[in-house]
Amino acid sequence: MIINQFLLLGAVLFSIGVYGVLARRNAVLVLLSVELMLAAVNINLVTFDRVIQDTLAGGQVFALFVIAVAAAEVGIGLAIVLLIYRNRRTANVDELDLMKL
Amino acid sequence: MHTVDGGALARWAWLIPVVPMVAAFAIVLFGKRSPWKGWGMAWLSMAFVAVYGIALFIANLNEGIAYQGAVSIGDIGAAGSGPPFTLEWGWMVDGLSIMMYLVVGIVGFLVFTYAKGYMEGDIRYTWFFGSFALFGGGMLVLVSAPNLIQLIVGWELVGVASYLLIGHYWEEHENSSAAIKAFLVNKVADVGLFVGAIIIALSVGSFRFTDIMAVVSGGDLASPLAHYSFWAGVAIFIGAMGKSAQFPLHVWLPDAMAGPTPVSALMHAATMVTAGVYLLGRLFPFYNTPGFADDVRWIIIIIGTLTLFLTGLMALVADDIKKVLAYSTLSQLGYMVTAMGAGAYTAGLFHLFTHAFFKSLLFLGAGSMIHAVHSNNMSDMGGLRKYMPKTFWTFVIGSLALSAVVPFAGFWSKDEILAGIQHAGNNFTTAQGGAALANYVLVVSILGAFVTAFYMMRAVSLSFFGEYKGHGHPHESPNVMTYPLIALAFFSTVAGLINIPGITEWFTQTVEPRFFPAGDFHPTAINFGLAGIGTLAALAGIVIGYYLWYADKETQQERDRFRIPVLYPLLEHKYYIDDFYMGGIVRPIRGPVARAVDWFNGYVIDLVVNGAGYVATRVARLVYWFDQRGVDGAFNASAAAAGGSGGMLRLLQTGRIQQYVFLIVAGVVVLVAGFIVF
Numbered sequence: 061m062i063i064n065q066f067l068l069l070g071a072v073l074f075s076i077g078v079y080g081v082l083a084r085r086n087a088v089l090v091l092l093s094v095e096l097m098l099a100a101v102n103i104n105l106v107t108f109d110r111v112i113q114d115t116l117a118g119g120q121v122f123a124l125f126v127i128a129v130a131a132a133e134v135g136i137g138l139a140i141v142l143l144i145y146r147n148r149r150t151a152n153v154d155e156l157d158l159m160k161l
Numbered sequence: 162m163h164t165v166d167g168g169a170l171a172r173w174a175w176l177i178p179v180v181p182m183v184a185a186f187a188i189v190l191f192g193k194r195s196p197w198k199g200w201g202m203a204w205l206s207m208a209f210v211a212v213y214g215i216a217l218f219i220a221n222l223n224e225g226i227a228y229q230g231a232v233s234i235g236d237i238g239a240a241g242s243g244p245p246f247t248l249e250w251g252w253m254v255d256g257l258s259i260m261m262y263l264v265v266g267i268v269g270f271l272v273f274t275y276a277k278g279y280m281e282g283d284i285r286y287t288w289f290f291g292s293f294a295l296f297g298g299g300m301l302v303l304v305s306a307p308n309l310i311q312l313i314v315g316w317e318l319v320g321v322a323s324y325l326l327i328g329h330y331w332e333e334h335e336n337s338s339a340a341i342k343a344f345l346v347n348k349v350a351d352v353g354l355f356v357g358a359i360i361i362a363l364s365v366g367s368f369r370f371t372d373i374m375a376v377v378s379g380g381d382l383a384s385p386l387a388h389y390s391f392w393a394g395v396a397i398f399i400g401a402m403g404k405s406a407q408f409p410l411h412v413w414l415p416d417a418m419a420g421p422t423p424v425s426a427l428m429h430a431a432t433m434v435t436a437g438v439y440l441l442g443r444l445f446p447f448y449n450t451p452g453f454a455d456d457v458r459w460i461i462i463i464i465g466t467l468t469l470f471l472t473g474l475m476a477l478v479a480d481d482i483k484k485v486l487a488y489s490t491l492s493q494l495g496y497m498v499t500a501m502g503a504g505a506y507t508a509g510l511f512h513l514f515t516h517a518f519f520k521s522l523l524f525l526g527a528g529s530m531i532h533a534v535h536s537n538n539m540s541d542m543g544g545l546r547k548y549m550p551k552t553f554w555t556f557v558i559g560s561l562a563l564s565a566v567v568p569f570a571g572f573w574s575k576d577e578i579l580a581g582i583q584h585a586g587n588n589f590t591t592a593q594g595g596a597a598l599a600n601y602v603l604v605v606s607i608l609g610a611f612v613t614a615f616y617m618m619r620a621v622s623l624s625f626f627g628e629y630k631g632h633g634h635p636h637e638s639p640n641v642m643t644y645p646l647i648a649l650a651f652f653s654t655v656a657g658l659i660n661i662p663g664i665t666e667w668f669t670q671t672v673e674p675r676f677f678p679a680g681d682f683h684p685t686a687i688n689f690g691l692a693g694i695g696t697l698a699a700l701a702g703i704v705i706g707y708y709l710w711y712a713d714k715e716t717q718q719e720r721d722r723f724r725i726p727v728l729y730p731l732l733e734h735k736y737y738i739d740d741f742y743m744g745g746i747v748r749p750i751r752g753p754v755a756r757a758v759d760w761f762n763g764y765v766i767d768l769v770v771n772g773a774g775y776v777a778t779r780v781a782r783l784v785y786w787f788d789q790r791g792v793d794g795a796f797n798a799s800a801a802a803a804g805g806s807g808g809m810l811r812l813l814q815t816g817r818i819q820q821y822v823f824l825i826v827a828g829v830v831v832l833v834a835g836f837i838v839f
Contacts, residue, residue: 082819082822082823082826090818153819154817156818157815157816158816
């Protein structure tokens with residue numbers, strides 16, 4: 061089995077995710093980019109699971125865990141973003157700099 | 162003489178000083194909460210001593226006891242050359258100490274009984290009996306001492322008790338001054354005792370009396386003790402002069418009458434003041450052996466004779482009845498010391514023994530009168546015979562005993578002293594207190610007997626006869642006070658009968674030195690000639706006294722009758738000795754000393770204090786500078802460093818999430834690159 065295509069797809073997806081996180085200003089899109097990075101990781105997990113032929117199918121199980129945790133994370137993240145928007149009338153991450161002195 | 166060790170009675174004799182001592186501390190600690198408020202414990206301890214003393218006395222009459230118990234405490238002076246001195250606490254049970262146990266026990270018991278009535282209602286009742294029991298314990302430590310160190314300990318204990326009790330009514334400045342005077346005069350004399358004890362101990366190598374007497378009885382005239390014996394003997398005698406109030410150190414005793422009367426009776430008449438005589442008796446072989454301190458005896462006999470005559474005269478002009486008795490005590494102590502100086506060991510101690518009874522009787526009788534009329538002065542008394550019959554009769558018996566009238570106690574002892582002086586005149590050299598010196602002393606002693614009877618007749622006449630001159634209505638004292646008077650009157654009558662030369666010699670046998678021979682020391686037959694002369698002198702005193710004071714009841718204002726020029730002012734001012742001590746010694750020393758102390762205080766101590774203050778200021782400034790610049794600087798510098806670094810690190814904290822993420826990614830890239838490359 062040739063895994064290059066899968067790994068390449070994962071790397072591309074991850075890079076796009078990183079770019080999204082760094083470049084986007086809208087908090088919703090930043091969260092979306094994080095989801096892309098997680099999806100790239102999931103592809104890698106499933107790919108290596110198939111290569112290693114693990115008896116317990118650990119890679120696939122971990123992928124399922126990641127999907128579940130990501131769902132929870134996105135739920136909380138969107139709730140935070142919603143609250144920020146309600147309080148400050150903006151969801152622009154550049155303006156969320158209250159921690160700066 | 163055959164001697165035994167005395168068995169259990171002697172082995173347990175250490176209880177004699179310990180019981181009153183324990184009682185003294187118990188009274189001070191628990192007395193106020195105990196029955197009778199402390200009197201009971203003091204009285205019981207004295208009763209114990211009296212019973213033990215009587216038991217020892219009887220046992221000693223059967224077979225002479227010579228026992229010496231000792232508990233070693235430690236060695237001193239071992240570092241240098243020679244063997245170390247052993248410090249011991251011990252108890253001596255021989256005739257001399259048994260006689261003192263008996264006197265302290267019986268007289269102490271009776272005086273303590275009397276004191277219950279006399280001190281009733283006193284504000285420091287418990288404390289009084291605590292101090293009094295301390296005196297009892299100290300006196301018994303003194304007389305039980307088998308070595309010089311323990312003797313000095315007892316000597317100082319009775320000195321402290323004397324100070325406390327003379328100053329019992331310290332609210333009046335005069336009384337506390339009397340206490341200080343007694344203490345200081347005794348301290349001056351104690352220097353002599355210390356010096357003497359040190360000389361003897363260094364030349365013998367031991368503090369024990371038995372070791373000292375072993376050297377003396379060895380008779381080695383080349384021994385160090387023989388070499389230094391004159392100065393040792395003089396120094397010890399100076400110590401004895403202080404405690405036994407010999408001229409010219411007698412000045413403290415009349416003032417000591419400021420204390421309560423039972424104190425005067427027991428301490429300043431019967432026991433404590435005889436400690437000096439006791440000491441001379443204890444060291445008698447040392448003073449009686451040719452080649453040792455026998456050449457000190459002429460000093461002892463002269464001092465004793467001066468004391469017995471000069472102080473007796475002073476009793477003629479005193480108005481305070483206790484002062485009359487105090488001067489009389491001085492005079493009788495002079496007799497005892499004279500006897501010791503003449504080598505009449507038994508006679509001196511016998512006079513100590515009889516004097517303890519009749520003089521404490523006289524003091525207690527005087528106390529009974531003072532209790533009734535609330536004044537010490539005979540000019541406030543008079544006519545008390547009708548009001549106080551028991552006091553009157555016992556006082557008369559005491560006066561007869563003191564005046565040496567047959568057959569009362571004083572006659573026998575005083576006669577033996579006169580016989581002893583005559584014996585010395587025939588057998589000793591002048592340096593040993595004998596020869597021509599003894600003849601003069603004999604004349605003065607007989608004159609002293611006349612003076613004694615004279616002033617006692619005066620005291621009896623002025624206080625008991627004539628008209629009552631005081632205030633209020635005097636009444637007889639309660640039984641607790643009169644019964645001791647009656648008991649002492651009994652002893653004053655019969656005490657002399659135990660030692661009639663040639664007939665009953667129980668006392669001679671009792672006090673005979675047990676450990677070592679004392680040499681020639683007592684006449685063996687009664688001397689009728691001297692006894693007759695002595696009695697005639699006493700009768701002359703009584704008769705002249707009768708015509709001066711008693712016969713002429715209406716004009717009892719006695720002073721006007723014989724204000725002899727020169728002599729009277731001299732006596733009234735106590736020979737100006739007190740004035741001399743104050744003006745000649747105390748003030749000249751006190752003034753410059755005070756000025757020197759003031760100067761020392763102003764210049765030396767202040768200089769030291771100011772210098773210390775200056776140094777402290779300087780040091781404080783240095784510390785302040787170090788604190789401000791050093792410690793604070795270090796803290797400020799570290800704080801500034803923290804602040805600076807914090808300020809720089811703050812720049813990284815932009816608050817921009819994407820910048821942080823970029824840095825994280827960049828870090829990961831760098832790490833991965835690092836792993837790949839290396």
